[in-house]
Amino acid sequence: MTSVRKMTALTRAGITESLQFRLGTAVTLFANLIYLALVYYLWKAIYASSGTDVVNGMTFYDTMIYLILATAIFNFLEMFIVWDMSRAIQSGEIIMHLLKPMRYRKYIFWSYSGSLVMSFVQTFIPTFLVVAIITRGAIPMGWNLLSFAVSLLLALVVNYNIEMLVAPICLYTESTWGINIVKETIVLLLSGATIPLAFFPEGLRRVVDYLPFRAVYDIPLRVLLKKGGTDTWQGLLPALGLQLVWCIVLSILGNLFWNRAVKRITVNGG
Amino acid sequence: MSEAVVMKNVSKQFKVLNRHEGLKGSIQDLFSRDYKIVQAVNDVSLTVMKGEIIGYLGPNGAGKSTTIKMMTGVLEPTEGEILVNGLVPYKDRTANSENIGVVFGQRSQLWWNLPLIESFKLLRDIYLVEEKDYQDMLELYRSLVDIEPILHKPVRQMSLGQRTLSDILAAFLHNPGIVFLDEPTIGLDVSMKARIRELILGLNEVKKTTVILTTHDMGDVDALCRRIVIIDEGKKIYDNDIDHLKNYFGSYRTLRMRLSDDSWVEKVIDESKTDVMHVIAETQKTSRIKDIRLEEISTEEVIRKIYEGGQGA
Amino acid sequence: MEKSLRQKRGFLFYVSIYKKILLQDLKSKMSFRADFIISTFGMVLTNLSGFVTFMILFHNFPSINGWDYHHMLFLYGFSLIALTPVQCFFDNNWNLRFMVRSGDFIKYCFRPINVFFYFISEVFDVKGLGQFAFGLATFIYAWAHIGIPVTAVTIAEAVLFLITASLFMIALMNFAAATCFWIINSGYVMVIMFRFKDFAKYPASIFNGVFRFIFTFLIPIAFVAYYPSLVFVTPDNVPLLSWLSPLIGALFFWLSYKFWMLGVRKYDFTGS
Known part of the structure; x- marks a missing residue:
């Protein structure tokens, strides 16, 4: 009970903090809208040039929804854990965190939860509604929304675990920028956030299927668009199951790595 | 020279947004134009x-x-x-x-x-x-x-x-x-x-x-x-x-006395108003004094007195 | 006396100071080899990822809006080169918001040199050179395949238009970074602006009226590659905006500089 209260306290603090970013919110919304327009026109032109309506099982609207919501999920899920941890390490603040009763990994998750809730409400939901209205019913509205919510939550945990698996590298090198860009590039490309996985050539797609990244963007979006048989239990459960498996595997790996990496602090004394 | x-006559004012407490407060802040003026230098x-x-x-x-x-x-x-x-x-x-x-x-x-x-x-x-x-x-x-x-x-x-x-x-x-x-x-x-x-x-x-x-x-x-x-x-x-x-605080002295229970008591005395011997005599009524030190007031104490008392000079 | 000193700090003065800082910076960077390797790797990877995206796109769609593979590649290479200076020379803009927030920014205000120069000169990003090499190779390959003549004039044009095109992205990032003087989470503004650059490599003709106006005059990413490339891609039919792009670039950069400096003057420096 007390730990739940402790966690919700962090969530509340996070919400308060992100609300104080007044003007910033407006700017972000505006910039996102422009970004959406960019994606829209680019793909409209691409489809217009191709001469057919359906490419690799994706209609223009499917692709639009997929990419725009991928961007929205990107904004929603974006955590700066690598940067935060690197700064905490370089300033020595990390020691203070290690002294806190809540475990550091948990602490980070819950202190991000507030801003996650806020960005979900402030950017994801508006984007989702705008897309749903503009594409005039191209987003199926049914049970898939519920499965999508579940899948999105799992995606959040997978993404957090990827971040937490990468961030402790900061204990070994000061190259925060490098680590972050490598992580981001790999995740964005191989998860389908840049270009839908449906468009990937066969060989590349087979590789991507065995990597955790598609659990962050591709799976939730497929579930939402009822692609790849996810509109039936036989298709949905393995998809969600795969996400769950990645949550567990990455979390275990992250824990092992963190425990190993953190010994460096205690050995070196910061 | x-x-x-x-x-x-230099003054500097800053405009600071009045932030409200808690969750409800920050929702208010999102829309408020409630600024307060802070007079940093007057x-x-x-x-x-x-x-x-x-x-x-x-x-x-x-x-x-x-x-x-x-x-x-x-x-x-x-x-x-x-x-x-x-x-x-x-x-x-x-x-x-x-x-x-x-x-x-x-x-x-x-x-x-x-x-x-x-x-x-x-x-x-x-x-x-x-x-x-x-x-x-x-x-x-x-x-x-x-x-x-x-x-x-x-x-x-x-x-x-x-x-x-x-x-x-x-x-x-x-x-x-x-x-x-x-x-x-x-x-x-x-x-x-x-x-x-x-x-x-x-x-x-x-x-x-x-x-x-x-x-x-x-x-x-x-x-x-x-x-x-x-x-x-x-x-x-x-x-x-x-x-x-x-000089201004020159008449101040710090009187330190060790009492019978070996504790040190410290008193800042303005000599122009109070007589040191008088303080000692007063203290002796309640406790035996084992040791006495009389010190010039330090800059630190002077500054503290000015901070506390406002206008010092 | 002050007058004469200021005259001494002309263009050559700044060039020589920049050279010295750069040299020292490179020397000290050599001592962080691991950092250098990881960052370079990251840079190569982002470029590779961009290229893979490009190839996947053309794997599915043979042409976009009348632009075939080699023309698109030309645009792509052009944008990569034009985006190099912002990466190499203006990378410190990314640190601006942290320095302003912590109050450390104030140190740039105590020297008798231009604050913007002083701040920007502090970081030179070597890894941008990898992107330059990547872009140059693509550019030359596409140039040869399209069959653009190689003359003194076309080469001079290429250099001029590449340099001025790069001013647009630099200016955009200046604007984005300087917002931190007014708003708190300006990090998002920078991230979003930086993401816009991904669209520099597509022909702006895909946008309709309103958005073409926005991407031409408000967030001018169409100038990073599209307009200047038309000089080479469609030499018989070059719009006026393409020829004007060096001028507009210079103006836009100057405006962004003024905006940045305005931020410095207006900021309270209470962060201490």
Whole structure:
């Protein structure tokens, strides 16, 4: 009970903090809208040039929804854990965190939860509604929304675990920028956030299927668009199951790595 | 002697958004235009002569840093006039910075990854210092403090003390008329403090540099300043010689008495009002006194009395 | 006396100071080899990822809006080169918001040199050179395949248009970074602006009226590659905007610089 209260306290603090970013919110919304327009026109032109309506099982609207919501999920899920941890390490603040009763990994998750809730409400939901209205019913509205919510939550945990698996590298090198860009590039490309996985050539797609990244963007979006048989239990459960498996595997790996990496602090004394 | 700094009725106000408490409050803040005016500096006039070292004191948030930022040309005063070396700092920031040096304690201004000597060379080029003057200055530094161990070390690898030392040396390098030192000894150990004070004193003596020093360390004040200015809540509440300060409080003594239970009792006594012997006699009525010490009041206590009592002089 | 000193700090003065800082910076960077390797790897990877995206796109769609593979490649290479200077020379803009927030920014205001120059000169990003090499190779390959003549004039044009095109992205990032003087989470503004650059490599003709106006005049990413490339891609039919792009670039950069400096002057420096 007390730990739940402790966690919700962090969530509340996070919400308060992100609300104080007044003007910033407006700017972000505006910039996102422009970004959406960019994606829209680019793909409209691409489809217009191709001469057919359906490419690799994706209609223009499917692709639009997929990419725009991928961007929205990107904004929603974006955590700066690598940067935060690197700064905490370089300033020595990390020691203070290690002294806190809540475990550091948990602490980070819950202190991000507030801003996650806020960005979900402030950017994801508006984007989702705008897309749903503009594409005039191209987003199926049914049970898939519920499965999508579940899948999105799992995606959040997978993404957090990827971040937490990468961030402790900061204990070994000061190259925060490098680590972050490598992580981001790999995740964005191989998860389908840049270009839908449906468009990937066969060989590349087979590789991507065995990597955790598609659990962050591709799976939730497929579930939402009822692609790849996810509109039936036989298709949905393995998809969600795969996400769950990645949550567990990455979390275990992250824990092992963190425990190993953190010994460096205690050995070196910061 | 002529004036290095002249401030006439200077005020500085900041507009700060009124933030509300808690979750509901920050939703209000999202839409509110509720600003409050903070008066950081309030009608301060001040003249500093060339070659002086003045201590610019005050409790946290009194407006010391704001004053310094105005004198260095970073902030524009809301009201009043400032002249530094005959220039209006905010209007002519570049020209003004030619003739000033600034050190903000704990905040290095040097190139983080460069060895100190390379930072010096860059500063030499930036300030267009003649090679001969530059070499003379390095020579002077060598005579005042042992710079060899830090000269080839990157700033990022230095201890806080070494960094502060480096920053002070860098601030004097182009032989400016005025150097502003904002809490230069904060967080340093006793011996480093002593070295830094000696260095400042030495540079002031040789180069006749005006030094404006803010500090919370009365050791700095005792070692360096002949004159102190105190501000509180943006207002100047004291401006005079440190000797005058001590004279003013000269009739104060600290009486320390060891009582029968071996505890020490401390009393600050104004001799012009109360007789020391009288206090001793009074105390003896309740307890036996085993030992007595009578001390001059320290600068620290004087300053504390001024902070607490508002208008001291 | 002040006058004469200021005259001494002319263009050559700044060039020589920049050279010295750069040299020292490179020397010190050599001592962080691991950092250098990881960052370079990251940079190569982002470029590779961009290229893979490009190839996947053309795997599915043979042409976009009348632009075939080699023309698109030309645009792509052009954008990569034009985006190099912002990466190499203006990378410190990314640190601006942290320095302003912590109060450390104030140190740039105490020297008798231009604040913007002083701040920007502090960081030179070596890894941008990898992107330059990547872009140059693509550019030359596409140039040869399209069959653009190699003459002194076309080469001079290429250099001029590449340099001025790069000013647009630099200016955009200046604007984005300087917002931190007014708003708190300006990090998002920078991230979003930086993401816009991904669209520099597509022909702006795909946008309709309103958005073409926005991407031409408000967030001018169409100038990073599209307009200047038309000089080479469709030499018989070059719109006026393409020829004007060097001028507009210079103006836009100057405006962004003024905006940045306005931020410095307006900021309270209360962060201490």
